[in-house]
Amino acid sequence: MTTLPLDLAANATPEALHGFLAQCREVARRSGRTQLVSISLQVDALDPLAVLESIFEPDEPHFYAERPDLETAVAGAEVALEFEARGPERFAAVQEWIDRVLGDTLAVGDVEAPFGGPHFFTGFTFADEVEEGEPFPPARVFVPRWQVARAGAVTTAVANLLVAPEGDLVSLAGRVWKAHAKFRGFEYVKGEESGALSSYKTYRIHETYRTHEAGDYRAAVAEALRRIAAGEFTKIVLARARDLTADGPLHPLRLLNGLRQRFPSCYAFSLANGRGQSFIGASPERLVRVSKGVLETEALAGSIRRGGGASEDAALAAELCHSEKDLREQQLVVEAITSRLAQLGLKPEFSMRPGVRRLANVQHLHTPICANMPSEVRLLDAVAALHPTPAVGGAPRATAVARIRGLEGFPRGLYAGAIGWINARGGGEFLVGLRSALVDGPRARLYAGAGIVAGSRPENEFAETELKFKAMQEALLAP
Numbered sequence: 001m002t003t004l005p006l007d008l009a010a011n012a013t014p015e016a017l018h019g020f021l022a023q024c025r026e027v028a029r030r031s032g033r034t035q036l037v038s039i040s041l042q043v044d045a046l047d048p049l050a051v052l053e054s055i056f057e058p059d060e061p062h063f064y065a066e067r068p069d070l071e072t073a074v075a076g077a078e079v080a081l082e083f084e085a086r087g088p089e090r091f092a093a094v095q096e097w098i099d100r101v102l103g104d105t106l107a108v109g110d111v112e113a114p115f116g117g118p119h120f121f122t123g124f125t126f127a128d129e130v131e132e133g134e135p136f137p138p139a140r141v142f143v144p145r146w147q148v149a150r151a152g153a154v155t156t157a158v159a160n161l162l163v164a165p166e167g168d169l170v171s172l173a174g175r176v177w178k179a180h181a182k183f184r185g186f187e188y189v190k191g192e193e194s195g196a197l198s199s200y201k202t203y204r205i206h207e208t209y210r211t212h213e214a215g216d217y218r219a220a221v222a223e224a225l226r227r228i229a230a231g232e233f234t235k236i237v238l239a240r241a242r243d244l245t246a247d248g249p250l251h252p253l254r255l256l257n258g259l260r261q262r263f264p265s266c267y268a269f270s271l272a273n274g275r276g277q278s279f280i281g282a283s284p285e286r287l288v289r290v291s292k293g294v295l296e297t298e299a300l301a302g303s304i305r306r307g308g309g310a311s312e313d314a315a316l317a318a319e320l321c322h323s324e325k326d327l328r329e330q331q332l333v334v335e336a337i338t339s340r341l342a343q344l345g346l347k348p349e350f351s352m353r354p355g356v357r358r359l360a361n362v363q364h365l366h367t368p369i370c371a372n373m374p375s376e377v378r379l380l381d382a383v384a385a386l387h388p389t390p391a392v393g394g395a396p397r398a399t400a401v402a403r404i405r406g407l408e409g410f411p412r413g414l415y416a417g418a419i420g421w422i423n424a425r426g427g428g429e430f431l432v433g434l435r436s437a438l439v440d441g442p443r444a445r446l447y448a449g450a451g452i453v454a455g456s457r458p459e460n461e462f463a464e465t466e467l468k469f470k471a472m473q474e475a476l477l478a479p
Contacts, residue, residue, distance in 0.1 A: 001102045001103075001105040001106075001107055001117070001118075001424045002027075002105065002106050002107070003107045003108070003111050004020075004023070004106055004107065004108045014173060014174075014177050017173050017176060017177055018169055018170075018173045020108065021037070021163060021167075021169045021172055021173055021176075022169060024037050024106050024163040025163050025164075025165065025167055025169060027106060028163050028164060028165045028167070029165040029166075031104065032165065033104050033165075034104065034162050034163065034164045034165070034167075035104050035105065035106050035162070035163045036080065036081060036101055036104060036105045036106070036118060036143065036160060036161075036162060037105075037106050037107075037108075037160070037161050037162070037163050038105060038106070038107045038108070038111075038117055038118040038158060038159070038160050038424075039107075039108055039109050039158065039159045039160075039161075039176060040107070040108070040109040040110045040111050040113060040116040040117055040156055040157070040158045041109050041110055041156070041157050041158075042110045042113050042154060042155065042156055042157075043148075043155050043156070043157045044155065045150070045153070045155050046148055046150065046155045046157075047073075047150070048064065048066070048073040048074060048075035048148045048149055048150055049064060049066065049073060049075060049253065049256070049257070049260075049268075051075060051148050052064055052075040052077060052253060052270075053253045053254075055077070056077075056251075056253060057077075058272075058276050059274055059275070059276070060077055060078050060079075060272070060274055061077070061078070061079055061082075061142060061272050061273060061274035062075065062076065062077040062078075062144075062270065062271075062272045063075065063076045063077075063121035063142075063144065063270070063271055063272075063421070064076075064253075064256070064268070064269060064270040064271075065267060065268070065269045065419070065420070065421065065429075065431065066260060066267065066268045066269070067265075067266075067267055067268075068260055068264040068265075068268065069264050069265045071150065071151070071152050072149075072150065072151050072152070073149065073150050074115055074119070074147065074148075074149035074150075074421060075147065075148055075149070076119065076121055076142075076144030076146065076147040076148075077144055077145070077146060078144055078145035078146060079142050079143070079144065079145065079274075080142075080143045080144060080145045080160040080161060080162060081101060081142065081143040081160075081162070082140065082141065082142035082143070083097040083140070083141050083142075084137045084138075084139060084140050084141075085097075085137075085138065085139040086128065086129055086130075086137065086138040086139065087128050087129065087138070088128050090124065090128060090138050090139035091124070091139070091380045091381075091383055091384035092380070092384070093139070094122060094139055094141050094380060095378055095380040095381075097141065098120050098141065098422060101118075101120075101143065102118075102424055105118060105424070106163075107424065110156060111424075113154060113156045114149065114151035114152075114154050114156060115147070115149030115151060115156045115158070115423075116156050116158065117158065117423060117424040117425075118143055118158065118160055118423075118424055119143070119144075119147060119158070119421050119422065119423050119424075119428075120141050120142070120143060120421060120422045120423075120428075121141065121142055121143075121144065121271075121420075121421050122139070122140065122141040122418075122419070122420060122421065122422065122430075123136060123139075123140050123271045123279070123414055123417065123418075123419050124138065124139050124383070124387065124417050124418040124419070125137070125138050125139075125412070125413055125414050125417045126388060126392070126412040126413070126414070126415060126416045126417045126433075127401075127405075127411075127412065130411065130413065131411045134411055134413050135273050135275065135277040135279075135413065135438065135440070136271075136273055136277075136279065136413055136414050140273075143160050144160060145159070145160055145161065146158065146159055146160070147159075147160070159176050161175065161176060213240060213241065213242045213243070215240070215241075215408060215409030215410065217238070217240050217458075217461075217462055217465065218458040218459065218462050219458075220238050220407045220408060220409070221238060221452055221456065221458040221461050221462070222458050223407060224236050224238060224403075224407060224452045225452065225454070225456060225458075227403065228452070228453065228454050229454070232399060232403075233394055233395060233396055233399045233400040233403070234332065234394075234395050234396070234453065234454070235329060235332050235390055235394045235395045235400065235451055235452065235453045236393075236394035236400040236403060236404065236407070236451075236452050237390075237391065237392050237393055237394055237400075237404070237416070237449050237450070237451050237452065238404065238407055238408055238449060238450065238452055238461075239408055239412065239415065239416070239447050239448060239449030239450075239465075240408075240447070240448055240449070240465050240469070241408075241410045241415075241445055241446070241447055242445070242446045242447075242448075242469060243443060243444070243445050243446075244443065244444045244445075244446065244473075244476075245442055245443050246442045246443075246444070247442070248442055249441050249442055250439050250441070250442060250443075250444060252270055252272065252278035252280050252439040253270060253280075255280060255437070255439060255444070255476050256268060256269075256270050256280045258475040258476055258477070259280065259281065259282040259435070259472075259475045259476070260282060261475075262282070262360055262471070262474070262475040263282035263284070263359060263360055263435070263471075263475070265284075265359065266282040266283055266284045266359065266435065267281075267282065267283045267284075267286070267431040268281075268282050269281055269282075269283065269419055269431060269433075271414065271419055276440065276441065277438065277439065277440045278438075278439045278440075279413070279414045279415075279419075279433065279436060279437075279438050279439075280436065280437055280439060281433060281434065281435050281436030281437065282435050282436075282475070283431045283432055283433060283434045283435055283436065284300060284357065284359055284364065284434065284435065285298065285300045285391065285431065285432040285434055286298055286429070286430070286431055286432075287383065287386060287387060287389070287418050287420070287430040287431055287432050288379070288382045288383055288386055288429070288430050289428070289429040289430070290373055290379045290382070290426065290427050290428060290429075291427045292427070293372060293373050294370060294371075294372060294373060295341070295346065295370060295371045295372075295373045295382060296368070296369070296370050297337060297341075297368075297369045297370075297382075297386065298366060298367060298368050298369060299330060299333040299334045299337055299350075299354070299365075299366070299367040299369065299389075299391065300333070300357060300364050300365070300366050300367075300391055301326070301329045301330045301332070301333045301364065301365055301390070301391045301451055302320060302323065302325075302326030302327070302329050302330050302364060302365040302451075303320070303326070303362050303363065303364050303365075303450075303464060304316050304317070304319060304320040304323075304326075304362070304363050305361070305362060305363070305467055306358065306359075306360070306361055306362060306363060313358070313363075316363060317356045317358075317363055320356065320363055320365060321354070321356065321365070324455070325453060325454075325455040325456065326365055327354075327365070328453060328455075329365075329451050329453050330354050330365040330367065332390050332395050332453070333367075333389060333390045333391050334350065334354075334367050334369070336389060336390045336395055336397070337369055337386060337389060338350065338369065340385040340386055341369075341371055341382070341385065341386075343385065344377050344381060344382065344385055345374060345376075345377065346371040346372070346373070346374070346377065347371055347372070348369050348370070348371045349369070349370055349371065350367055350368065350369040350370075351367060351368075354366055354367045355367070360471060361467060361468070361470070361471035362467060362468065362471070378426060379422055379426060379427070379428050379430075380422070383418050383420075383430055387417075387418045388401060388416060389432070390451075391432070391451065392416035392432060392434070392449070393416075394451075412447075413438065414433045414436070414438070415433055415434075415436055415438075415447040416432060416433055416434060416447075416449070417432075417433045418430045418431075418432065418433070419431055419432075419433050434447075434449075435448075435468065435471075435472060437472065437476070444476065446469060446472050446473070446476075448465040448466075448468035448469045448472070449465065449468075450464045450465055
């Protein structure tokens with residue numbers, strides 16, 4: 001990526017913008033290749049989700065990710081560039097595409113600001129291949145036409161556009177100037193005033209929703225335990241899919257609001273394919289984060305419910321910390337993650353004793369893991385090595401993952417997949433697509449899973465998934 005020296009504040013006129021784009025077009029002419037031009041600007045405080053809601057269009061792809069407790073959020077919509085890949089090499093293929101794009105990128109403005117410069121929003125499904133008719137491909141990455149992000153007190157807006165060797169600068173300049181003015185003084189649209197929202201009215205998933213569930217979960221767990229006893233694998237994660245139907249089309253971002261409010265310490269996310277389907281959720285699990293040469297990940301496994309008060313909560317947490325079954329499950333995840341990082345040449349650091357991560361409805365064993373990231377290792381190298389972790393797949397990975405589809409009885413799609421973003425400096429963050437739902441018109445498919453190891457009981461694992469479903473449904477039903 002080439003960063004051009006232009007002071008946007010001192011050149012904030014349509015004429016200056018046209019002159020800058022003329023320079024970009026000249027670069028495109030000399031190289032013979034279309035250039036991605038990325039313009040970053042710090043603006044007054046904006047709420048990225050509110051911005052996305054205000055201009056939401058069901059036929060435009062979008063990406064949203066947020067950690068409310070850390071005051072960070074990023075939203076991007078519409079497509080400047082996109083790419084899809086499939087198969088075992090899909091992570092490498094996406095990285096190669098990103099490198100090619102950055103080789104023909106011209107950036108200007110507040111590029112060094114938090115979330116400045118072009119970002120690549122990605123979604124990798126759980127499996128390397130998907131079945132016919134699934135809403136999301138095995139790997140998809142796109143650069144949005146516009147992006148707005150908040151990091152603490154700083155809000156950065158980014159416009160991305162393509163400048164071809166013979167591009168029409170007048171229309172390009174007009175589009176960018178319009179976006180510049182909009183984000184300088186953004187006016188949120190209230191509820192039904194937006195034409196994009198009008199078809200959604202006030203439809204929600206009511207208490208009288210219709211439900212349908214795929215498969216017999218208890219039987220699947222019993223079969224998995226027989227295979228564990230036979231030595232086929234030591235752990236497998238099995239999920240349930242529950243379909244809810246409302247009385248009209250559901251707005252995915254409205255549903256997401258319920259999730260983010262109920263689970264403020266989780267990653268709230270939404271990924272839309274531009275054909276009316278969105279994958280939303282509030283995931284408790286970070287897959288990997290890379291910033292300033294440091295990789296961060298975590299092992300999250302084993303679970304127990306929350307208590308009715310502080311004493312019961314602490315007693316349940318102590319029970320979890322002394323559960324032989326849950327500690328063994330957690331150790332499997334830690335060992336798998338650290339060994340995969342070691343294969344990349346990293347030296348992971350972590351505590352031998354897991355802590356407890358408390359969420360609104362459940363408590364998990366939790367082990368943070370970090371490592372210095374050598375320059376020759378890329379973020380997507382780490383994603384490829386870690387996905388899927390034993391927390392969502394099993395151990396040994398290849399054997400367990402190969403059995404999941406047959407036992408569960410439905411395709412996972414983006415459930416338990418890797419969802420995240422990469423910036424032009426190679427940093428970024430990926431979450432695991434858990435506590436999630438696929439929203440499609442009046443339907444929402446909810447997912448919930450549990451790790452199965454020796455000592456697991458079908459009824460207990462069913463109860464654990466019921467607890468997770470209950471929390472999701474209560475969030476989606478919130479007024």
